[in-house]
Amino acid sequence: MNNLTQLMSLQLASNSFVGNLPPDVCSGGLLENFTARSNFFTGPIPQSLKNCSTLFRVRLENNQLTGDISDALDTYPNLNYLDLSYNKLHRMLPARIAQYNNLTLLRISNNNISGALPSELGNMKNLNVLDLSTNHLSRGITKGLAKLKALFELSLENNEFTGSIPPEIGTILTLRSLSLSKNRLVGPIPKQLGNCIDILSLNLSGNELHDSILVEIGSLRSLGSLDLSGHSLVGEIP
Structure with missing residues (x-):
C-alpha cells in the first residue's frame, strides 16, 4: 500500500482477511478513517499508525490482534472514535x-488489559461511551471518572475491581x-446514584454489596x- 499516498479512508470490515494489518497503512499521512473490524487479523497494531495525526476514526474490533495496549496508543489529536474490543x-x-481530547467513544472490552484505571481518564471531557468490560482491571474504580460529564455509557463489568462504588459516579447526570457487574465491589449502594434520573440501565450484579436498596x-x-442479583442486600424493596 506504499503507493496509496492520498488515501484518506480504508475500510476492510467483515471479510476473512488473515495475517498482520498492512504495515504501511498510513504511508501518505492523510488517513482519517481506518476500519478493519470483524476479520482474522493477528499480530500488533502497525507502528505506522503513530504517524497518522489525521486519524479520526479507528475500528479494529473482532480480530485477534496482540501486543501491549500502550504500544497501540499514541497522540492522535483528531481521534473521535476508537474501538479495539x-x-x-x-x-x-x-x-x-x-x-x-476529542474522543467520544473508547471501547477496549474483551481483551487482556490489567492493572488500575488511570485517573487521567477523567480528562477526556468529550467522552460519551467508555467500555472496558471483560478484562483484568483491578484495584479501586477511580473517582476521576466523575469528571466525565458528557458520559452516556460506562461499562466496567467482568473485571477484578475491588473497594466500594465511588459515590462521585452519581454526579455524572448524563448517564x-x-x-459494574461481576467485580469484587463491596459496601452499600451509594445514594448518589439516585441523582442519575435519566439512567435507563443499571447493573450492579455479581459483587458483594450489602445493606438495603436505597x-x-x-x-x-x-x-x-435493574439488576441487583447476587448480593447480601436486605430490607424492603422501595
Missing part, C-alpha cells in the same frame, strides 16, 4: 490516553447505562433494566 491486547492502559434507587423514573 474483542482482541488479545494486554498490559496496562497508559495515562497518556487522556490526550485524546444512561451503568454496568429509596433513591426506587425514584429513578427512566429506569428500564
